[in-house]
Amino acid sequence: MFDNIKVNKKSGNDIVIALAGNPNVGKSTVFNELTGLNQHTGNWPGKTVSIAQGNYVYNEKNFILVDLPGTYSLMANSAEEEVARDFICFANPDVTVVVVDATCLERNLNLVLQTIEITSHVIVCVNLMDEAKRKKIEIDLVKLSSLLGVPVIGTSANKGKGLEELMKTIDELNNTNPISIKYDSIIEEEIKQVEKELKNVNKRWLSLKLIDGDEKLLESINKYINFESSKYNELLKIIEASKNNLLLKGMDKNKLRDKIVSRIIKLSEIISKKVVSFKTKEYNSRDRKLDKILTSKLFGIPIMFALLGLVFYITIAGANLPSSIIANFLFGIENYLTDFFIWLKTPEWIHSVLVLGIYRTVAWVIAVMLPPMAIFFPLFTILEDLGYLPRIAFNLDKLFKKACACGKQALTMCMGFGCNAVGVTGCRIIDSPRERLIAIITNNFVPCNGRFPTLIAIITMFFTGIFASPFQSLLSTLILTGVIVLGIIMTLLVSKILSKTILKGVPSTFTLELPPYRKPQIGKIIVRSIFNRTLFVLGRAVLIAAPAGLVIWILANINIGNISILSHCSNLLNPFAYLIGLDGYILMAFILGFPANEIVVPIIIMCYMSTGNIIELDNLTELKALLIDNGWTWLTAINVMLFSLMHWPCGTTCLTIKKETQSWKWTIISFLVPTIIGIIVCFVVVSIVRLLGLI
Amino acid sequence: MNVKPLLEIPVNKKAKIKEIMIDGPIRRRLLDLGLIEDTVIEVLQKSPFGDPIAYSIRGAVIALRSEITSKILIETV
Numbered sequence: 001m002f003d004n005i006k007v008n009k010k011s012g013n014d015i016v017i018a019l020a021g022n023p024n025v026g027k028s029t030v031f032n033e034l035t036g037l038n039q040h041t042g043n044w045p046g047k048t049v050s051i052a053q054g055n056y057v058y059n060e061k062n063f064i065l066v067d068l069p070g071t072y073s074l075m076a077n078s079a080e081e082e083v084a085r086d087f088i089c090f091a092n093p094d095v096t097v098v099v100v101d102a103t104c105l106e107r108n109l110n111l112v113l114q115t116i117e118i119t120s121h122v123i124v125c126v127n128l129m130d131e132a133k134r135k136k137i138e139i140d141l142v143k144l145s146s147l148l149g150v151p152v153i154g155t156s157a158n159k160g161k162g163l164e165e166l167m168k169t170i171d172e173l174n175n176t177n178p179i180s181i182k183y184d185s186i187i188e189e190e191i192k193q194v195e196k197e198l199k200n201v202n203k204r205w206l207s208l209k210l211i212d213g214d215e216k217l218l219e220s221i222n223k224y225i226n227f228e229s230s231k232y233n234e235l236l237k238i239i240e241a242s243k244n245n246l247l248l249k250g251m252d253k254n255k256l257r258d259k260i261v262s263r264i265i266k267l268s269e270i271i272s273k274k275v276v277s278f279k280t281k282e283y284n285s286r287d288r289k290l291d292k293i294l295t296s297k298l299f300g301i302p303i304m305f306a307l308l309g310l311v312f313y314i315t316i317a318g319a320n321l322p323s324s325i326i327a328n329f330l331f332g333i334e335n336y337l338t339d340f341f342i343w344l345k346t347p348e349w350i351h352s353v354l355v356l357g358i359y360r361t362v363a364w365v366i367a368v369m370l371p372p373m374a375i376f377f378p379l380f381t382i383l384e385d386l387g388y389l390p391r392i393a394f395n396l397d398k399l400f401k402k403a404c405a406c407g408k409q410a411l412t413m414c415m416g417f418g419c420n421a422v423g424v425t426g427c428r429i430i431d432s433p434r435e436r437l438i439a440i441i442t443n444n445f446v447p448c449n450g451r452f453p454t455l456i457a458i459i460t461m462f463f464t465g466i467f468a469s470p471f472q473s474l475l476s477t478l479i480l481t482g483v484i485v486l487g488i489i490m491t492l493l494v495s496k497i498l499s500k501t502i503l504k505g506v507p508s509t510f511t512l513e514l515p516p517y518r519k520p521q522i523g524k525i526i527v528r529s530i531f532n533r534t535l536f537v538l539g540r541a542v543l544i545a546a547p548a549g550l551v552i553w554i555l556a557n558i559n560i561g562n563i564s565i566l567s568h569c570s571n572l573l574n575p576f577a578y579l580i581g582l583d584g585y586i587l588m589a590f591i592l593g594f595p596a597n598e599i600v601v602p603i604i605i606m607c608y609m610s611t612g613n614i615i616e617l618d619n620l621t622e623l624k625a626l627l628i629d630n631g632w633t634w635l636t637a638i639n640v641m642l643f644s645l646m647h648w649p650c651g652t653t654c655l656t657i658k659k660e661t662q663s664w665k666w667t668i669i670s671f672l673v674p675t676i677i678g679i680i681v682c683f684v685v686v687s688i689v690r691l692l693g694l695i
Numbered sequence: 696m697n698v699k700p701l702l703e704i705p706v707n708k709k710a711k712i713k714e715i716m717i718d719g720p721i722r723r724r725l726l727d728l729g730l731i732e733d734t735v736i737e738v739l740q741k742s743p744f745g746d747p748i749a750y751s752i753r754g755a756v757i758a759l760r761s762e763i764t765s766k767i768l769i770e771t772v
Contacts, residue, residue: 104755266731401746431720509762
């Protein structure tokens with residue numbers, strides 16, 4: 001019955017709990033703490049956009065927890081709100097827990113009251129009690145409970161506080177006596193008229209929404225409740241009559257909606273005034289002071305780039321040593337493996353395919369990818385948990401508006417640094433379909449974690465290698481930041497071009513919440529980013545690298561005529577590749593690297609090595625020598641970087657784009673746009689350099 | 696009574712909402728955020744390029760673009 005909201009019950013006795021809440025109130029933390037299921041929580045509004053489920057056992061009963069999308073309201077203004085509302089209203093969860101932010105209770109009460117209107121089985125979980133205490137905000141939970149008529153539990157979910165009591169309350173929830181929200185008498189009269197036609201438990205609320213002209217709800221009623229068609233038509237008539245009655249009394253659609261919303265918001269205000277006391281007037285002065293600096297006219301943008309640069313500097317400087325240790329270690333093992341194969345007296349080709357093909361590719365991927373990821377992900381998660389990312393969107397919004405796009409695109413770009421597929425999924429936070437498509441198509445201009453180790457390696461080899469160590473990292477950071485700025489410029493430019501051509505339109509407007517800054521929990525961040533992100537991404541890369549190594553080895557070692565298949569392909573690609581400053585092998589590597597960007601460089605190495613002498617590759621100096629032997633110049637290096645920044649999205653990202661857009665057309669466009677742009681940019685750069693005779 | 700668009704209110708000043716002259720989903724979103732008649736909000740600060748501007752609305756910080764704030768009528772407090 002529920003296509004988009006299926007609950008996986010194990011037995012009929014399972015108790016279903018819906019978890020609702022505003023974005024950014026720690027709802028996902030409550031969910032994770034209760035179920036132990038790992039689901040990523042981020043400190044920006046609208047992050048939890050899909051429904052997650054988990055379960056826990058308490059008092060020998062099985063509880064199924066359904067994590068609804070974070071919403072400000074249940075008025076079905078967006079797809080998320082519609083899903084959340086339909087679940088609470090039609091899936092009949094046994095209990096609905098509304099998680100609210102203790103530091104911002106008044107705004108959150110809006111959702112609580114709307115939920116109470118739909119169902120009486122509500123528990124309010126006032127989360128972030130520790131934050132409130134720190135800000136000297138006191139909340140009278142007992143009074144709140146008696147005013148709302150439902151149980152209220154205070155929690156600090158990130159510290160595990162109050163969750164035991166929450167589980168107990170959920171288990172023991174019986175009859176509640178929730179506050180009833182009364183509207184103007186003329187509205188109440190019409191509610192009574194429509195109510196007669198309905199049999200549902202929450203008929204009062206349904207009636208109100210139907211008079212309010214909520215067409216989506218009418219669709220949902222049709223979908224979830226089996227009405228006889230004659231009854232349904234009768235209902236439609238009554239609703240029409242009620243709307244007309246209201247119109248006669250001077251209450252048009254907008255006025256009615258305002259009345260309904262205002263009633264709940266005013267009630268929130270009244271309740272909040274009764275239960276919340278601010279012990280200090282300046283309870284959020286620290287946040288305001290931070291914002292005055294981090295988003296100021298003078299320092300906002302420089303600090304943003306400085307922070308980004310700092311993250312990259314720590315990544316580059318910190319990854320050098322572990323990278324060479326891991327490389328030494330893994331290539332040391334390679335020697336033993338070779339000895340082992342010699343001792344086994346296996347044919348040479350077996351050794352070649354297993355060690356030089358598969359093992360070497362995997363070893364490269366691990367040595368080059370693991371250290372930067374293990375440093376970058378935790379650092380980035382700290383910025384995320386601090387609440388800094390929405391500030392980036394705030395800082396850059398005007399640029400996106402000029403490009404006819406949404407400022408939240410800055411957030412999805414930030415997610416793209418980790419993984420473009422994640423960035424594409426993140427585009428759900430953008431409400432306007434047109435702007436969401438723009439964000440999806442351009443996400444690939446942000447170099448993901450699979451690409452920037454490649455960028456770093458090339459920068460170090462060709463541009464900063466001659467400098468002493470501390471300056472080297474600093475200079476590499478500057479160049480890398482430059483590459484990323486280029487990516488941002490391309491994003492804005494392409495967004496603008498798309499808005500003027502295939503995705504015509506004016507920027508739609510939106511609201512952006514700047515959540516309070518929160519102290520990140522370093523320990524949890526490290527565990528979460530290493531296990532959830534680093535190992536996951538690395539695992540995927542290795543899984544793809546191993547078979548890819550095999551394929552490359554086969555292509556490189558099976559000859560047709562005098563030369564290998566790989567050389568044939570490369571020769572075929574060479575003329576075109578020359579035009580964009582690459583060579584056939586490099587272009588071939590980018591093509592074969594479609595499953596995962598991480599393996600582009602190892603493929604290039606293998607291609608070169610299969611045609612020349614095999615050398616030890618345990619440091620970048622030797623790699624550089626190999627590349628230069630194969631005709632690389634600084635121009636080749638620049639073009640590899642440019643093409644790495646601007647070419648087709650990887651296989652995983654393409655699949656994600658298909659899933660998110662539900663359209664092959666937009667997937668193909670997302671594939672073509674960065675590819676064409678990359679080819680044009682490389683061609684222009686190469687032509688200029690060659691024309692000027694710089695090389 | 697001095698009624699003007701919210702956009703014209705300088706930073707650090709407070710204003711009382713009088714009327715939202717926008718229809719459709721944006722109006723509903725603004726109502727959901729608590730922007731109803733007589734709500735007092737404070738102008739917190741401008742973003743580096745001057746637009747959007749951050750406002751304190753019922754305890755939350757919300758950034759709004761100029762095309763919205765030019766259509767919200769307020770009364771100076």
